[in-house]
Amino acid sequence: MATFHIFRFDPTKDKTIRFDRFEVPDKKGLTVLDGLYYILENLDGSLAFRSSCRAGVCGSCAMHINGQYRLSCTTSVKPLGKNVTIRPLAHLPVLKDLVVDLTNFFRHYEKIKPYLITNDQPPKKEFIQQPAQRKKIESLIDCILCGACYGSCPVAAGEPNYLGPHALLKAARFIFDSRDTNDRERINLINHNLGVFRCHTIFNCQQVCPKKIDPSEAIARMKMKTVWSKLRGFFGS
Numbered sequence: 423m424a425t426f427h428i429f430r431f432d433p434t435k436d437k438t439i440r441f442d443r444f445e446v447p448d449k450k451g452l453t454v455l456d457g458l459y460y461i462l463e464n465l466d467g468s469l470a471f472r473s474s475c476r477a478g479v480c481g482s483c484a485m486h487i488n489g490q491y492r493l494s495c496t497t498s499v500k501p502l503g504k505n506v507t508i509r510p511l512a513h514l515p516v517l518k519d520l521v522v523d524l525t526n527f528f529r530h531y532e533k534i535k536p537y538l539i540t541n542d543q544p545p546k547k548e549f550i551q552q553p554a555q556r557k558k559i560e561s562l563i564d565c566i567l568c569g570a571c572y573g574s575c576p577v578a579a580g581e582p583n584y585l586g587p588h589a590l591l592k593a594a595r596f597i598f599d600s601r602d603t604n605d606r607e608r609i610n611l612i613n614h615n616l617g618v619f620r621c622h623t624i625f626n627c628q629q630v631c632p633k634k635i636d637p638s639e640a641i642a643r644m645k646m647k648t649v650w651s652k653l654r655g656f657f658g659s
C-alpha cells in the first residue's frame with residue numbers, strides 16, 4: 423500500500439487547512455493521478471482535483487507532489503516511496519482541495535496577446551516558415567500552461583501582478599517567431615515593472631517544468647532583446 427497525505431480545504435466551510443491520509447493499493451505502474459481516482463471512487467467522493475488527458479498533454483493536473491511541482495498523470499508512485507504528500511499549486515486561491523482558481527494565471531497570459539500579430543499583408547494560403555526560423559522557437563512551443571513554473575516562482579509569490587514565467591515564456595514564443603512582425607508592441611507588453619525585468623533569475627521555473635522547457639533562458643533572451651530595441655530607438659537606428 424502507498425499512503426497518500428492530501429491537502430484538504432473548502433473555503434466555504436473550513437476555517438483551516440488539514441491533510442487527510444488514505445491508503446492506496448500500490449499496483450504496478452500506479453501514477454499519482456491513478457491514486458487520486460482510487461481515493462475519489464473508493465474512499466472519499468468529496469475529494470476535488472483537476473485532470474483531463476491523463477497523458478501529460480493538457481496541463482490540468484499539475485500539483486505539488488513530495489516537494490516538487492509535477493503532473494500527477496505522468497508521476498509514478500513507486501519512485502516517490504511509500505508516502506505521497508500532495509498540495510495544490512501555490513500563489514493562487516484554493517477553490518477546493520487541490521483545485522485552484524486560475525483566473526489570475528490566465529489573465530497574465532492574455533496580457534501578452536497569445537496569438538500572431540503581423541503588420542504585413544496576411545498570406546493568401548499560409549504563413550511559410552523555414553526550418554531555421556522554426557528552430558528558433560523549437561524550445562518554446564511545447565508549454566502546456568500547467569502552472570508548475572508559476573507555482574514555483576518566488577517573485578510570483580510576492581507580487582500577484584507579475585506576469586510570471588508562463589506568460590513571459592509565451593511572449594518569447596511569439597517574439598522569436600518569424601511570422602510575428604510587431605516587435606514594438608510585443609516589447610511594450612513585457613517591458614514594464616511587472617514584466618520581464620521583474621524576473622530575478624531564480625531558475626525554479628526551469629527546474630520544475632514537466633515539458634523540460636526553460637522559461638528563465640527565454641526571459642534572459644527577451645531582456646537582451648528589450649535592451650537592444652531600446653538602444654536602437656535611442657540612437658535612432
Ligand code: F3S
Pocket residue numbers: 574575576577578586587620621622623624625626627628637638641
Ligand atoms: Fe521566477 Fe523563473 Fe524568473 S522562477 S524569478 S520566472 S527565472
